[in-house]
Amino acid sequence: MERIIGKYYIETPYPLEKAAAVLAGEQSSGTFVAVPGETEELKERFAARVEKITPLDSVDTPAIPGASAKPGAKYHRANIEVSWSIENFGYNLPVLVSTLQGNLYEITQFTGLKLMDIELPASYGEHFIGPRFGITGSKKSAGVTGRPMIGTIIKPSIGLTPQVTAALVKTLAEAGIDFVKDDELQSSAANSKFEDRVDAIMRVINTHADKTGKKVMYAFNLSGEVDDMLRRYEYLVKAGATCAMVSINSVGLSGTKKVCDQGQLVIHGHRNGWGMLNRHPLLGIEFPAYQKLWRLAGVDQLHVNGIQNKFWESDDSVVRSIEACLKPLFTGETPLPVVSSGQWGGQAFETWQRTHTTDLLYMAGGGIMAHPDGPTGGVVALQQAWEGAVKGLTLAQATQQYPEFAKSVEKFGGR
Structure with a gap:
């Protein structure tokens, strides 16, 4: 199945792999705790995947407040890429945006998150006419x-x-x-x-x-x-x-x-x-x-x-x-x-x-x-x-x- 990739610039006091996994889970099949029905088959088909993590620098002061961090924690910055199957939202633009952004900005694991770019599959070019003029x-x-x-x-x-x-x-x-x-x-x-x-x-x-x-x-x-x-x-x-x-x-x-x-x-x-x-x-x-x-x-x-x-x-x-x-x-x-x-x-x-x-x-x-x-x-x-x-x-x-x-x-x- 075709996949859409969201590219993010993040900041987190948590290990980068853990924060990225939270992002992928929150915006697809997962939540803060395992739930009945989240089978391996379901996750294989609908779960978001962390495709790439590129560590950057670390800072002492968070960019925005709200994280549950220990005193003296370092805030790690990285570029990450996460992908979703288009089966999750098809060609529904509002649901696509809810997936790519949505609740991400409220997750306590992040003290900074910006959607930098999107990679769209070929079928989007067939479905959406785009600018007519x-x-x-x-x-x-x-x-x-x-x-x-x-x-x-x-x-x-x-x-x-x-x-x-x-x-x-x-x-x-x-x-x-x-x-x-x-x-x-x-x-x-x-x-x-x-x-x-x-x-x-x-x-x-x-x-x-x-x-x-x-x-x-x-x-x-x-x-x-x-x-x-x-x-x-x-x-x-x-x-x-x-x-x-x-x-x-x-x-x-x-x-x-x-x-x-x-x-x-x-x-x-x-x-x-x-x-x-x-x-x-x-x-x-x-x-x-x-x-x-x-x-x-x-x-x-x-x-x-x-x-x-x-x-x-x-x-x-x-x-x-x-x-x-x-x-x-x-x-x-x-x-x-x-x-x-x-x-x-x-x-x-x-x-x-x-x-x-x-x-x-x-x-x-x-x-x-x-x-x-x-x-x-x-x-x-x-x-x-x-x-x-x-x-x-x-x-x-x-x-x-x-x-x-x-x-x-x-x-x-x-x-």
């Missing part, structure tokens, strides 16, 4: 080739009326923007009902497309209860929209997959709440594992933070996240990494140097909206930055060559 479909829909998609977020995040939002989208479309999205805080506020916002914005986008042939991709935030999301999804399709946004951590795997399964709109996966899952170095889940789950659900675009971002995540972590998205998984489409968080054109140079890819959605909020020449100058400046980066120019050389980008450097360069 991904990089190829997203860029084709927006008419972008040879460069990243340039995008922005409606700011202020909440409070604008549909009419004011649509006027801003008109300015951005005329400036050459590829992508605009609702903020995750905006779905259907008191002064901006979802349908009213869709009507106002799509009139602008469709009119611009009729004139120019370029249809700006707008990610409308339809996050909510499943029935509401499906109703809003249908409304978007009828309005001629090309994209919907889902706050994936809030909506969950099943709700997100239901939206993705409709198959007519590009799904922009916003990972707000990510820090809660990842910020502690010995708790939660790492992005290589995380993105595989959402690819199975069918998300087409996935946030990865950005170089020199305004949040806590390191540049190395961002680069690893971009690489994880771009790494093929089975034979389906590859999700488009969404670079955002305090971005302006200045980070394009290091982003290019460290990833050498233009298969990105490069998003700037203030970096576009607060440009000295307004949103129009902001869009042009980002396009210039990426053109210069790909040509091999330094930031200083691009500043000399591109006037709009030079104004960005003057405005944002000291940040």
Whole structure:
């Protein structure tokens, strides 16, 4: 039978072999004590197996509290691999996650545990469609080739009326923007009902497309209860929209997959709440594992933070996240990494140097909206930055060559 492997980074005051065995037992056929019915035949078929233990260092202070350790105990760290037969959960994503994570974070044998990666069997590629649009479909829909998609977020995040939002989208479309999205805080506020916002914005986008042939991709935030999301999804399709946004951590795997399964709109996966899952170095889940789950659900675009971002995540972590998205998984489409968080054109140079890819959605909020020449100058400046980066120019050389980008450097360069 095919098996799924979970790769973990752990910390424990117990012998590593004992702690790993507890993990495998708790998350499969065992519990804290032997029980009737747990036969050797049953364990052979359904018990998890510890496949590999790689000891690392030991420390004096636990990463998180809660272990029943003796005074003066050492806390041992290791990478371990545990496998499960797919007979345990089949192709049920919520039960898969309950198995790979679930109660693990509450087991007293661990003072640290993070799911680092997942190895999935070939049959998962046959069962799950994955992203229907991904990089190829997203860029084709927006008419972008040879460069990243340039995008922005409606700011202020909440409070604008549909009419004011649509006027801003008109300015951005005329400036050459590829992508605009609702903020995750905006779905259907008191002064901006979802349908009213869709009507106002799509009139602008469709009119611009009729004139120019370029249809700006707008990610409308339809996050909510499943029935509401499906109703809003249908409304978007009828309005001629090309994209919907889902706050994936809030909506969950099943709700997100239901939206993705409709198959007519590009799904922009916003990972707000990510820090809660990842910020502690010995708790939660790492992005290589995380993105595989959402690819199975069918998300087409996935946030990865950005170089020199305004949040806590390191540049190395961002680069690893971009690489994880771009790494093929089975034979389906590859999700488009969404670079955002305090971005302006200045980070394009290091982003290019460290990833050498233009298969990105490069998003700037203030970096576009607060440009000295307004949103129009902001869009042009980002396009210039990426053109210069790909040509091999330094930031200083691009500043000399591109006037709009030079104004960005003057405005944002000291940040």
